[in-house]
Amino acid sequence: MPQGEELTRAAYDTVADLYADTFTATEPEQPLELAMVDHFVALLGHRPRVLDAGCGAGRMLPRLAVRGCRPHGVDLSPEMVRRALADHGAYPSTVGSLTDLAFADDEFDGVFSWYSTIHTPDADLDRVLAEMARVLRPGGHLLLAFQIGEGVRDIGPGFAAHGHQVTLLRYHRRVQDVAPRLERLGMPVVARLERGPLGSEPDPQAVVIARRPTG
Numbered sequence: 001m002p003q004g005e006e007l008t009r010a011a012y013d014t015v016a017d018l019y020a021d022t023f024t025a026t027e028p029e030q031p032l033e034l035a036m037v038d039h040f041v042a043l044l045g046h047r048p049r050v051l052d053a054g055c056g057a058g059r060m061l062p063r064l065a066v067r068g069c070r071p072h073g074v075d076l077s078p079e080m081v082r083r084a085l086a087d088h089g090a091y092p093s094t095v096g097s098l099t100d101l102a103f104a105d106d107e108f109d110g111v112f113s114w115y116s117t118i119h120t121p122d123a124d125l126d127r128v129l130a131e132m133a134r135v136l137r138p139g140g141h142l143l144l145a146f147q148i149g150e151g152v153r154d155i156g157p158g159f160a161a162h163g164h165q166v167t168l169l170r171y172h173r174r175v176q177d178v179a180p181r182l183e184r185l186g187m188p189v190v191a192r193l194e195r196g197p198l199g200s201e202p203d204p205q206a207v208v209i210a211r212r213p214t215g
């Protein structure tokens, strides 16, 4: 396991209940990015199998299911997965790393990464994207959501007011940094959204959809 993952897992294990109780559904999302989720689902075909890669406490699993997907969650943090199973037990969720997915090649019609690559350092990002591409069937789609920006930030201090002392590094990227990595894997970007921060959000947000070619 890459060293950074141990820190990320420890942080999310610590804040899992706070996270799950604060975000039970799509409270932080704007209609614009939820429209990208709907567009992603529409690209996948009938009753698609979707890997919610970095599902956290599982709040997006019902959102995918209500649109007709058959979602399976996977997350690094056993405590986040415990809450996913407790709160959204209608859907399977398992503990695992995005750097080494325990799924067969071509197993999913879609891979959905909703703010889950944000803790992956640049040096490990290609490996994570390659794993996501590997488990996608030819013609399948990958969605990535992330905060736009540059550099790394420790967002751990944000949890101190809630009594949690954690270190949690968040890597900010631009769409033009991510798209070439996908294209090098043979996955052209087929949709992209960039929007400015709204309300108390400090950062602009991006959603990118890429397609695994059929031939």
Ligand SMILES: C[S@@+](CC[C@H](N)C(=O)[O-])C[C@H]1O[C@@H](n2cnc3c(N)ncnc32)[C@H](O)[C@@H]1O
Pocket: 005, 008, 009, 012, 023, 053, 054, 055, 056, 057, 058, 059, 060, 074, 075, 076, 077, 080, 096, 097, 098, 099, 113, 114, 115, 116, 117, 119, 120
């Ligand atoms: C910001 S949370 C988002 C969770 C969920 N997608 C949501 O929107 O509520 C990031 C999640 O990604 C998971 N994660 C980060 N790096 C991971 C990795 N390398 N493998 C698996 N999960 C990872 C964390 O454990 C955490 O639950």
